[in-house]
Amino acid sequence: MEEALARGHEVTTFNRGRSGADVPGVEAVRGDRESPADLERLAEGRKWDYVVDTSGYVPRVVGASARALTGHAGTYAFISTISALAGFPAEPAGDDAELWPCPPDAGPEDGNYGVLKAGCERAVEQGFDGDVLIVQPGIILGPYEDVARLPWWLTRIARGGKVLAPGEPDEPLQFVDARDLAIFTLDQAERGGNGRFVVTGPVGQTTYGEWLEACKDATGSDAEFVWVDSEFLIEQGAGAFVELPLWGGPPSAENIHFWTVPTDRAQAAGLRIRPVAETVRDTWAWLREIPEQERNFGKRSTHGIAPEKEEAILAAWAARSA
Structure with a gap:
């Protein structure tokens, strides 16, 4: 509008x-x-x-x-x-x-x-x-997103500390x-x-690692990303897309084309995609005006892993790595 x-x-x-x-x-x-x-x-x-x-x-x-x-x-x-x-x-x-x-x-x-x-x-x-x-x-x-994918990551990363980062940092996103x-x-x-x-964005638009780093830069956080293997996350009962927004789970034949969507016709018709950092920065500027306890976004606030579950997975991953 x-x-x-x-x-x-x-x-x-x-x-x-x-x-x-x-x-x-x-x-x-x-x-x-x-x-x-x-x-x-x-x-x-x-x-x-x-x-x-x-x-x-x-x-x-x-x-x-x-x-x-x-x-x-x-x-x-x-x-x-x-x-x-x-x-x-x-x-x-x-x-x-x-x-x-x-x-x-x-x-x-x-x-x-x-x-x-x-x-x-x-x-x-x-x-x-x-x-x-x-x-x-x-x-x-982007700003006003009520599904709470990017808003959840921004809120979580702004708190700082060790942050569970799912999969591999070079996994693509669009x-x-x-x-x-x-x-x-x-x-x-x-x-x-x-x-x-x-x-959607062009193929190769960004990676999960670049996206989370953009969230860290926008919030000025001291967060430390701990990258946890996708298969291990499944073993620990982590939910793809919902508990860890935009993480699709381990690569498989069922999701192989999710992040390689061509947009040739739209680009030829004039589609222009702004930089990832701009979307992240502007979303944080909007979000920070809302008190954290009020960032519930109505009935669609189911995204994001519970703090105690994140801590438990990080502890299990650290024990396995040791």
Whole structure:
């Protein structure tokens, strides 16, 4: 929204108004996208150049929105996910990779996150009579992240001391800053863009070690990283991705392509990715304004290993190394 307003657009938001505050300068319409009456009230008497749908997770719900907004907007931009690609990360990702099989009228009980997102894409393509832009981002980080991956690492590293660093420091990472995702999506929508784009950082963007060092630099911490073997972490019951954010576990055939996602089409269309250090620094600048005890991020605060478990794993690793 901030990016659209900065470009001089007139912005309408549609949400239930139960969390967060409205951004100054927008027309805020209250409603539930699962309510036909609310969708009808949203569309009545209004027209937009384009719609950006950032919160569609159930195909039949997304389809209803697409049909309600047909004739009221020129372009429907849907923020999907790279997880909608069938077989990924065991199989390579790509702009034209096959989607998971999921019908456009599926309900929440008909699949997991990635499968349902594939159905949402079909719901937009079949339900909206106009230009359709599908954006499939990888990992999204940056200021205001409410999943608490980068915020958890920043908070933990800022405390200092011995920090459990999972796997190997040269393991690759790819992600997109939410602001770069917004810029790219608006650029394409303004052009009346059609098509599908995988959007994340370039292959070789950074490594786990470089990323954690950027967190240490941003926070000014005296943290000491203790790199612990992935297989040992599994033996100790450490949870990939959730307990140790963005650590995918030991390399295997099931996750071999997770950090080697090509973005050729998006780059050719103008995707620009800011430096990793900038994303980390700006996220810390936002986060440090929030007292640590209040960094709970609502219902999505499950990321991060418990201090006592981290200490136990570090002690076991030290004993094994000795």
